[in-house]
Amino acid sequence: MNLTAVDLFCGAGGLSAGLEMAGFRVLAGVDLFEAAGKTFEATHPHATFIGKPIEDLTICELLEVTGLKRGELTILAGGPPCQAYSVYNHQRGMHDSRATLFREYLRIVEGMQPEWIVMENVMGIYSIAGGAAVRTIKDELGALGYDVKEKVLKAEEYGVPQERRRVVFIGNRVGAPVRHPEPTHGDGLIPYTxxxxxxxxxxxxxxxxxxxxxxxxxxxxxxxxxxxxxxxxxxxxxxxxxxxxxxxxxxxxxxxxxxxxxxxxxxxxxxxxxxxxxxxxxxxxxxxxxxxxxxxxxxxxxxxxxxxxxxxxxxxxxxxxxxxxAFPDWFEFSGSKTDQYVQVGNAVPPLLGRAIGMTIFDVICEARTSPSLAAA
Known part of the structure; x- marks a missing residue:
């Protein structure tokens, strides 16, 4: 299967690494952070890094870089900058320009028409403006033809040695079931790392x-x-x-x-x-x-x-x-030590990304072997 992905707001590429572990071929990553871009390029040699504001990214450019046509991309992934939603930001709110960057993600969704979407963000996105950001994301993706569900995932339940909570939106426009990964670690499962x-x-x-x-x-x-x-x-x-x-x-x-x-x-x-x-x-x-x-x-x-x-x-x-x-040691981080800590802290843990990717991979396989799902 030719399973492809593009990672918006990719940072150093933690989510990209996880998707690759799950069998997807990451074609491009987009981010404004220069040091993270150098890390991404070094650790994802088969992908193209596009270092510019997402507002300046055109659909034509993305299609040209990936070699795809509209509708051929399997997954469009991304986590719009989370600082505007974080509980550590006491000035957070919808007035923060970073809180509306998800609209740029939606613009790329509309232009690329990927089969699947994956968005990740901090828990604070639930409380900002009474949940307006979450409702808007789901409503606007729904208007574009996507069935979307969000769920809080605990990184430690997927082998990550850290208490980390993130809201993950998963959706598709192909009529397949929308699932989040089942925990693999915890009570009655593999022990926590x-x-x-x-x-x-x-x-x-x-x-x-x-x-x-x-x-x-x-x-x-x-x-x-x-x-x-x-x-x-x-x-x-x-x-x-x-x-x-x-x-x-x-x-x-x-x-x-x-x-x-x-x-x-x-x-x-x-x-x-x-x-x-x-x-x-x-x-x-x-x-x-x-x-x-x-x-x-x-x-x-x-x-x-x-x-x-x-x-x-x-x-x-x-x-x-x-x-x-949960970054593998072959992931070497570029830039100053300050830049390196930022890249690590902003990332989706690769093992969590792998769990998300494997769940989508399984659904895709089921759809290709089930006449009812394939017809949908």
Whole structure:
């Protein structure tokens, strides 16, 4: 089967990687972020990266780049920038220009007429303007002939070692059933992938240490490490961000599973000296080997979340953050360290993308073998 995909707002290409794992051929990715584009180009050599605002992307250009005709694309995927919908953005709302970028996605849908659509966004999209964005997405896709359903997916239920909730819209115009992937991990299923499963084989680092590509510390242990490592002998992007002296002093007091509450009062940041003990539960959090990561954001800033290594007095490296997002180690991130963390935090975890892609793949196969579905 010639199953194709185009990824709008592709970033470094986490969703694209997942779709490729599921058997789709990604033909193009579109994004404005230059460093992410370099990563995408390096990790998706058979796809074309289009680095421009989606507002400037024409249907003719996309058809020419992909070599397709209108209606031939299997999946149009994309996650319009989520900052306008995020609960971390206290000025969020429909007035934010980023909140209307999904209309550009809809314009591309109308022009390309893909068989399937996949959209991903943060939970905050449900509450913005009383759910107006969600209703508009479904109503306007419906007007274009698509049956669309949305569901909150938990990344950890698909093998990702992280608590991450995302709203995923899936739809099609071919009359096939619309399904979301069934969980593979959790109670009664495959055990969750723990932080130790994810990063336990990576070499120890000192605060601020950058040794370039380095060998693994141990042989691979478990399916996840075998998956991310493949046949590689060294790993890149594994460098510790440099924390200031006072932060290093704070870390020495925080036990696994602990947080800012473990820091002596005189060492707390001024603003946190006024905090209630019930507030800021993830701030200055140290991970535990047997737990799941908190949501990986565009900054693994210890002041905002549990991004302290389980044993070492440092923040997690880009590679460790990427592992917690289930990126394979052949995914090497371009740009400054700040750019790299942004690429990792903005991405759809590839294993979640794979689960979505495999579910659509299964429906397509069923439709091609079932006369009733094929006729629809």
């Amino acid at each position: 723990t932080i130790k499963d994810a990063i336990g084989d990576l070499a120890p680092l000192e605060n601020g240490q950058d040794l370039g590509p380095i060998p693994y510390a141990t042989s691979p242990s478990g399916d996840f490490q075998r998956f991310v490592r493949g046949n590689r002998r060294k790993v890149a992007n594994h460098a510790a961000p440099r924390l200031g002296k006072v932060n290093v002093e704070r870390l020495a007091h925080i036990k696994p599973g602990g947080s800012w509450r473990d820091i002596p009062f005189e060492l707390l940041p001024a603003g946190m000296k006024r905090a209630k003990r019930s507030d800021h539960t993830k701030r200055y959090g140290r991970m535990t080997w047997e737990g799941l990561s908190c949501t990986v954001l565009t900054k693994c800033d210890i002041h905002w979340g549990a991004y302290i290594h389980p044993e070492q007095d440092r923040a997690v490296s880009v590679r460790e953050a990427a592992r917690l997002q």
